[in-house]
Amino acid sequence: MLEISVPFHCKLKTMVRCRKFFVSITAILTLVGLKIYFDIMDELPIFSELPPTPSEPLRNPLLILEPLQGQEDVSMDTLHDMANKLRRLLVTSDSYWNTNEQHLLDSKDTRAWTCKTPKEPLKDLATYPEPLQLFLQHGGCREYHLIIDQPDKCSHNRTFLLLAIKSSPQNFAQRQAVRSSWGTERSYGGLYVRLVFLLGVAPGQDLSSLIWYENGQSHDLLQWDFLDTFFNLTLKDQLFLGWARLRCPEARYILKGDDDVFVRTSEIVQELTLLGGHQNQALYMGHVVSSAKPFRDPRSKYYIPHSYYAGSYPPYAGGGGYVFSGALTPWLYLVAHFVTPFPIDDVYTGMCFMALGMKPTGHPGFRTFEIPVRQKYPCCSKKHLLLVHKKNPQEILQMWNKLRDHVQHS
Ligand SMILES: *[C@@H]1O[C@H](CO)[C@@H](O)[C@H](O)[C@H]1NC(C)=O
Ligand SMILES: *[C@@H]1O[C@H](CO)[C@@H](O)[C@H](O)[C@H]1NC(C)=O
Numbered sequence: 002m003l004e005i006s007v008p009f010h011c012k013l014k015t016m017v018r019c020r021k022f023f024v025s026i027t028a029i030l031t032l033v034g035l036k037i038y039f040d041i042m043d044e045l046p047i048f049s050e051l052p053p054t055p056s057e058p059l060r061n062p063l064l065i066l067e068p069l070q071g072q073e074d075v076s077m078d079t080l081h082d083m084a085n086k087l088r089r090l091l092v093t094s095d096s097y098w099n100t101n102e103q104h105l106l107d108s109k110d111t112r113a114w115t116c117k118t119p120k121e122p123l124k125d126l127a128t129y130p131e132p133l134q135l136f137l138q139h140g141g142c143r144e145y146h147l148i149i150d151q152p153d154k155c156s157h158n159r160t161f162l163l164l165a166i167k168s169s170p171q172n173f174a175q176r177q178a179v180r181s182s183w184g185t186e187r188s189y190g191g192l193y194v195r196l197v198f199l200l201g202v203a204p205g206q207d208l209s210s211l212i213w214y215e216n217g218q219s220h221d222l223l224q225w226d227f228l229d230t231f232f233n234l235t236l237k238d239q240l241f242l243g244w245a246r247l248r249c250p251e252a253r254y255i256l257k258g259d260d261d262v263f264v265r266t267s268e269i270v271q272e273l274t275l276l277g278g279h280q281n282q283a284l285y286m287g288h289v290v291s292s293a294k295p296f297r298d299p300r301s302k303y304y305i306p307h308s309y310y311a312g313s314y315p316p317y318a319g320g321g322g323y324v325f326s327g328a329l330t331p332w333l334y335l336v337a338h339f340v341t342p343f344p345i346d347d348v349y350t351g352m353c354f355m356a357l358g359m360k361p362t363g364h365p366g367f368r369t370f371e372i373p374v375r376q377k378y379p380c381c382s383k384k385h386l387l388l389v390h391k392k393n394p395q396e397i398l399q400m401w402n403k404l405r406d407h408v409q410h411s
Contacts, residue, residue, distance in 0.1 A: 062357040098309055128306075132344070150244075151223060154195055154221075154249060161189075161194065163327065170206075174394040182401035183266045201236075202225075204228050204229065204230060225240050234344075245330045246330045256269065257325070269387050284324060285324075289363040290317055316361055317354075336353055
């Protein structure tokens with residue numbers, strides 16, 4: 002006979018009194034069953050629904066800009082007019098960035114990015130943290146030699162999604178984890194995914210022979226001759242846009258991300274194919290940060306002094322990972338002529354999109370910040386995840402294997 006341990010007062014003849022006990026057991030079993038069910042559901046790759054529609058109708062800058070393709074002079078005038086949208090962001094102030102930007106917008110000067118050092122150096126520059134000082138001394142130059150190129154990256158079969166992953170030279174393991182898991186170059190039902198890692202040179206270390214060896218195996222590195230530091234990430238973005246507009250102009254979408262994110266590539270591809278009409282031409286989607294203010298604490302990595310920048314930031318997609326339309330690449334690169342360089346890369350990207358008249362579209366599947374999940378997203382279970390941040394190489398590989406096992410067994 003089956004032996005079930007029941008409280009001693011629960012002998013069969015007194016069963017009625019123990020109804021409560023059995024009700025609880027049933028409830029617990031049901032809950033356990035449900036939990037198992039949801040765990041399974043959560044892990045299955047699910048083609049979730051469309052991203053939420055933006056509250057404002059999305060303007061499509063391409064309707065204005067596309068006819069100007071190839072006529073750079075005319076385009077620059079048009080771009081200047083568009084960039085005036087940045088005035089919404091500008092706080093009148095004698096802060097360095099604000100006055101510079103005011104000047105650029107007033108004068109139609111197309112020299113936001115120039116290798117010349119600024120004429121009027123900041124009065125209190127010496128009080129700034131060293132990275133910010135370095136940024137201000139060299140921050141406007143975007144002419145750096147490309148050491149490692151991938152000229153044929155996009156030359157066969159139209160690229161549907163280009164994965165452009167910001168990495169640092171010493172992050173060999175991160176790159177290997179990405180390329181052997183979610184970043185593998187392949188076709189998803191005829192839609193091609195390509196991968197490049199974006200690198201500068203390591204400060205204080207010569208890793209060039211290792212980097213050349215790695216690239217000989219993987220053919221997915223882009224490396225420029227500038228120091229790969231945190232405050233040079235905006236520069237990295239600019240150099241990448243310059244590269245992409247020449248080498249990969251046909252890419253439908255670009256996913257810009259860090260090398261410590263995990264991406265459910267097939268789900269992102271699937272979602273992108275569902276985007277209709279103007280949305281696919283003018284997409285800027287990710288985890289939206291709206292009305293953020295500069296960090297004013299000098300101990301923060303993101304510290305921005307008031308004398309450098311006044312006001313809040315434009316809405317932007319968190320730099321850990323976001324997606325945008327490839328068609329916007331040349332326009333983002335060009336409109337940056339009218340946007341004063343800013344050292345925090347995702348904020349700068351938000352400024353450039355704003356200069357094109359675009360705001361980011363939020364998507365709950367992009368988790369680029371370490372925020373307690375339940376607090377921030379009461380609506381969404383794990384099945385909606387498209388991208389998560391802050392994963393080490395082991396975790397990336399584990400997550401990938403788990404996902405693959407589920408696909409194979411379902
Ligand atoms: C291009 O597509 C063809 C078939 O459609 C495939 O055989 C070939 O491997 C693809 N080329 C690349 C570089 O992916
Ligand atoms: C960015 O790279 C340039 C070129 O290597 C370097 O001179 C500059 O100091 C770097 N900037 C920062 C903020 O590290």
